[in-house]
Amino acid sequence: MSAGTSDLIGTAIKLAVALGILLNVVPVMVWVERRGSALMQDRPGPNRLGPLGLFQALADALKFMFKEDVTPSAVDRPLYLMAPVLGLLPALTTFAVVPFGPDVTVRGHLYQMVVAPAQTGVLLFLAIASLGVYSLVMAGYASNNKYSLLGSIRASSQLISYELALTLSVVAVIIPVSSFQLRDVVDYQQHHVWNVLPQVLGFLVFLIAAFAETNRLPFDLPEAESELVAGFHTEYSAMRFATFFMSEYISMTSLSALGATLYFGGWTLPGVHISGLLGVAVGLAVLFGKVACFLAFFVWVRWTFPRFRYDQLMRLGWKVLLPLAILNLIVVAALTLAGVL
Amino acid sequence: MEMAVFGLFALLALGSSLVVVAHKSPIYSTLSLVLTLFSVAVLFVLLGAPFIATLQLLIYAGAILVLFLFVIMLLNVGREEGIPGGHRVQLVTAILGALAFTGALWLLLRPALGAAPQAALTEELVSLSGLAQELFAEYLLPFEIVGLLLLVAVIGATVVARRPTADELAGGAGAGGAGSTGSNRAVDEVEAADATTPSWAADEDRAGGGARPASFPGGGSLAGGAAAGGEAAGIATPGVRP
Numbered sequence: 001m002s003a004g005t006s007d008l009i010g011t012a013i014k015l016a017v018a019l020g021i022l023l024n025v026v027p028v029m030v031w032v033e034r035r036g037s038a039l040m041q042d043r044p045g046p047n048r049l050g051p052l053g054l055f056q057a058l059a060d061a062l063k064f065m066f067k068e069d070v071t072p073s074a075v076d077r078p079l080y081l082m083a084p085v086l087g088l089l090p091a092l093t094t095f096a097v098v099p100f101g102p103d104v105t106v107r108g109h110l111y112q113m114v115v116a117p118a119q120t121g122v123l124l125f126l127a128i129a130s131l132g133v134y135s136l137v138m139a140g141y142a143s144n145n146k147y148s149l150l151g152s153i154r155a156s157s158q159l160i161s162y163e164l165a166l167t168l169s170v171v172a173v174i175i176p177v178s179s180f181q182l183r184d185v186v187d188y189q190q191h192h193v194w195n196v197l198p199q200v201l202g203f204l205v206f207l208i209a210a211f212a213e214t215n216r217l218p219f220d221l222p223e224a225e226s227e228l229v230a231g232f233h234t235e236y237s238a239m240r241f242a243t244f245f246m247s248e249y250i251s252m253t254s255l256s257a258l259g260a261t262l263y264f265g266g267w268t269l270p271g272v273h274i275s276g277l278l279g280v281a282v283g284l285a286v287l288f289g290k291v292a293c294f295l296a297f298f299v300w301v302r303w304t305f306p307r308f309r310y311d312q313l314m315r316l317g318w319k320v321l322l323p324l325a326i327l328n329l330i331v332v333a334a335l336t337l338a339g340v341l
Numbered sequence: 342m343e344m345a346v347f348g349l350f351a352l353l354a355l356g357s358s359l360v361v362v363a364h365k366s367p368i369y370s371t372l373s374l375v376l377t378l379f380s381v382a383v384l385f386v387l388l389g390a391p392f393i394a395t396l397q398l399l400i401y402a403g404a405i406l407v408l409f410l411f412v413i414m415l416l417n418v419g420r421e422e423g424i425p426g427g428h429r430v431q432l433v434t435a436i437l438g439a440l441a442f443t444g445a446l447w448l449l450l451r452p453a454l455g456a457a458p459q460a461a462l463t464e465e466l467v468s469l470s471g472l473a474q475e476l477f478a479e480y481l482l483p484f485e486i487v488g489l490l491l492l493v494a495v496i497g498a499t500v501v502a503r504r505p506t507a508d509e510l511a512g513g514a515g516a517g518g519a520g521s522t523g524s525n526r527a528v529d530e531v532e533a534a535d536a537t538t539p540s541w542a543a544d545e546d547r548a549g550g551g552a553r554p555a556s557f558p559g560g561g562s563l564a565g566g567a568a569a570g571g572e573a574a575g576i577a578t579p580g581v582r583p
Binding site: 079118119120123124126127128130131133134137138140141149152153156157159160163180 | 368369372375391392394395396398399402403404407408410411414415417468469
């Protein structure tokens with residue numbers, strides 16, 4: 001086999017693994033969300049279908065597929081139909097730059113365990129993630145509904161505001177590593193400590209901004225049920241609605257994977273060095289163990305905190321998180337210059 | 342393979358930029374512009390400049406055009422509105438503009454046409470470290486000046502967008518804090534000082550000084566932090582709040 005063919009096959013396999021995991025996270029997360037909320041509210045939650053109610057997620061998915069798909073007559077049809085798909089695409093794509101295992105040599109060919117080993121790594125992640133907002137904006141505008149429009153106006157301003165803090169906290173991680181590639185970030189943490197220790201502040205900013213970027217409570221203003229019916233997806237039903245749902249959970253997963261890679265050593269564990277295909281399996285398991293912790297935290301926070309008001313959201317983003325992110329950036333830059341990091 | 346990708350995205354870029362100009366709905370125009378920028382980013386990747394491509398996506402497609410959409414939706418601009426004078430004025434200005442642009446392009450390109458070919462852009466030059474070297478060593482001063490220019494624009498926009506405060510309204514002062522002409526109300530010294538200094542300076546005073554009484558709400562300080570009780574300014578300008 002030529003090197004090009006091996007690369008192509010390798011990429012196809014990596015793509016299949018990544019997509020398989022990301023798409024299967026959704027039903028599992030729906031179940032976790034429902035059981036988790038039930039746990040926190042002292043009620044049983046869905047427990048009839050299958051062990052621990054696990055098959056409830058399958059039933060939900062089936063229900064979405066067989067429900068009637070209503071398209072209101074006054075919508076802007078092309079945009080209305082495109083919006084859910086455009087939301088799913090960036091959510092699925094961003095994971096491509098996250099590494100999930102050590103390099104493997106099979107039959108003399110070296111495979112990097114990342115779907116897209118791009119030179120600009122984490123920047124590409126942020127760039128593609130920032131395209132996700134168009135789905136929300138298009139959905140809100142095309143729905144021809146005041147609540148939808150309000151939701152998408154909120155979404156665009158919220159995502160822009162919190163992207164700044166998120167990006168600045170990521171830049172602070174990049175400085176000591178001096179590479180945008182996430183594999184170098186993982187490498188750096190293997191030789192030093194996990195970034196979360198020297199950059200607690202940056203991690204907190206990242207975490208809070210991640211909640212805002214994924215429209216999760218306490219920042220779910222674009223779909224605030226008590227004010228906007230359902231916000232930007234008010235007019236969507238059946239599988240189109242479910243597609244918005246899926247992109248929310250998948251972007252949560254991707255962003256969690258980024259957080260785990262930037263601050264918690266990614267697919268590595270301190271003191272564990274396994275190479276070969278077994279190493280890849282362990283790496284995947286470790287990465288998704290960390291991602292699962294992030295996701296559990298997302299659920300925990302959702303059922304704990306009430307929603308922010310719009311002006312509070314803006315004040316937090318611009319007057320608290322942004323200055324903190326800049327402070328963190330300056331401190332990290334100074335420490336790096338002094339040779340401490 | 343590379344040629345096919347180039348052809349596809351070059352066509353996409355051309356087609357979508359035509360839609361930007363031709364479409365009646367500003368929302369569609371903006372979304373087509375996103376597609377144009379995305380296609381151009383792909384062309385950058387093909388040229389061996391992934392960093393520039395990523396920045397193009399991150400800054401233009403991911404941030405600036407979202408603000409375009411935000412403003413269009415906030416103002417609820419439906420369709421393109423007719424310009425008084427109709428198409429004749431448009432046509433004349435379009436031709437004049439095209440001529441001027443061609444002239445400028447010719448002036449810019451003329452020295453390069455006859456001259457010996459310059460060194461090609463190498464991959465090192467457009468790579469991350471190459472660009473960083475150029476920006477932060479060779480062209481540091483122009484880079485800083487551009488940054489300063491953007492800061493001036495931000496401050497200017499903040500001053501223009503700021504809502505007049507209750508005090509200023511009572512005193513009849515304009516939103517820009519340009520003094521209270523035509524007002525016959527008595528304004529005390531402190532307020533007069535506030536009205537004559539540019540409002541951003543007043544804001545910074547407040548942020549720095551900490552505890553000014555709450556008689557001067559509104560107008561967020563760019564530095565953030567200390568100013569409590571003020572509403573966020575700039576992009577965060579409410580009116581969005583239902």
